[in-house]
Amino acid sequence: MRQDSAGSSLVLRAVVGCLSLLVVTGIVAYGVQYGNGLSVTGLSRAVPWGLYISQFTFLVGIAASSVLVVLPRYVHGANDSADLVTIGEAISVAALVEAFSFVLVDLGRPVRLFYVLLHPAPSSLMFWDVLTLTGYLLLCSTVLSLTLCSPPGTHPRAVRPLVLVSVPFAFGIHVVTALLYAGLAARSGWMTAILAPKFLATAFASGSALLLLVTSALDAAHVVRIEPVARNRLATMMTYSLAAALLCTGLETFTALYSGLPGLAEHFAHLYIPAHQSLGPAVIMLASTALVVFALVVLLVSPLRRRAFWLHLASGAVLAAVFLEKGLVFVPSGFAPPTLGDDVGYAPTAIELLIVAGIHSAGALVFLTLLRPISARARGLGLGMAVSAHDSRSPHLGGTAARDESALPPPATRPSPAGVFTV
């Protein structure tokens, strides 16, 4: 890390220690699950997929959203720092490692996972999901390793084509994940053509929120320097992705309630109307909706949005809202209404929660591990150099000036095309 003062390194050690402990606990919990079968989970005949697959879906969205920092720099020619792209790719790699882990812990016979490639079934969307996710993981990790292995200040030539290929893959992984659900005639709540666009919208909203929070934290800790204009752009994309997601939800709600089609209406009731049997999903969904509305108000009222505190609060709200909706409720609620009047109640057990915490901790450790070379590279280049190299129009900005800027968009910063650093 940039400032290896005794204090911050101690904090880092404590964090890494806690994460490692959670990983170990998760592994032990998985041992219990492996030994006893999935009966130790809250899953049942009526709700065969739950927290694991919901978390998987959420993380595929997070993994896809590194495209939000790739597109501006590599397609639209923005002067963003290459470090931002590297951080985005690192988040993607960590999210994909988590996503694969969630699939693995959900399998009844995990050692047979390779059967998916040994006995390929192209009619199954799961086959294509494994293929696209593997491809995207290979692309992101290749880009990352090429970049991190090259000397600071240089940009390996192979990165650009690989990054461009990763763009359709990023969209692809999440679209295919949506199709996995959207093609099931048995599950009326999932079988909607709007699912893939809605997935992309919530993915880009939560992904840009996460990127914004992470880069702000890294900036505040002087690990890497990310230009405020890049983070402003993330805030803008978060706003419109969130609005698009809200529109999709509204459209789904309309179709369900106006048509009154039993399958759709019952699914909607399960999601939003607190009842005796289904209190959980309704409470979570209403909380998620409230967070979305709150975040959207903050993001659309510019005096609020321009203050770092409110922007961070809104980002946190977006991340939490999507985590609740997609990461917790989306998958188990898809089994309501049931095919045969079964009880569709589902609550994860302690074992499931420990495994989930373990996998998230492992993902965080992967990210922290990747962050070390990223920060070293950024340091090797020098912060001032990084800024002036990318924005030659403001060469007067020294490293100290850049470093002293407050964490997130200074009040005067508007996404103006030229002089970004209108200090």
Add this chain to the structure above:
Amino acid sequence: MKPSFTRRLLIVGTGVTVLGGIVRGAASAMGADAAVRPPRPGRPRWALVVDTALCARREGCRACIDACHGAHSVGASRDPRHEVKWLWKEPFAETFPEQIHPLVPEAKQRLPILVTCNHCSSPPCTRVCPTGATFRRADGVVAMDPHRCIGCRYCMAACPYGARSFNWETPAVATTGSYPQRRAGVVEKCTFCTERLAVGRSPACVDACRQQGAGALTFGDLADETSAVCRLVAERQVLRRRPELGTQPNVYYLV
């Protein structure tokens, strides 16, 4: 260097996929099975007809269920949420929700209806299976290879009939019959007794029902116009579960 590796991976991946598909197609064509009785003109299409009135006449009868679960070592689970079921009864209102209106008498709504895998002609479960562990045979039986199953439960999500059971824990009952022992972590379901079809016998449930003298179950080849199932389906009024989903079930209900 790296890009060509990625490209090679894509090409090889595509090749493997296509080849796999061809091999699989060929394999399933060859498996057109010793199973069935003297070949009819064209392919057989096994179907089951349940006479709900005859079945209801014997209240509490479990002969078919016990025969099936006995033959395949399907054990009762302590937790009904984790039960493995091949053949069981559900209330009429749950089995045929589209038939229910406010004037349907309470007794009819609660009438137990025998349900099992519908061996659909267009099965969503085999479509979604990522390893081909469940597949539709040429004779119409939707079969299941527990040794190929990875336990992803995608088929359970895709089945509109709740006909598939996952082994949430190691099965409590040891195998006695000809059907292989399952382990925790795989899906199973009714197979129309392929092991009995192979030697020209009816499924265990049908035999048990006949032995009880109920005669509520009729099994046969829908492709054979002279078969009993064909006559029943053509002449009587029949219901199929959730026909609007396009799965084309091969279990018919006389009402």
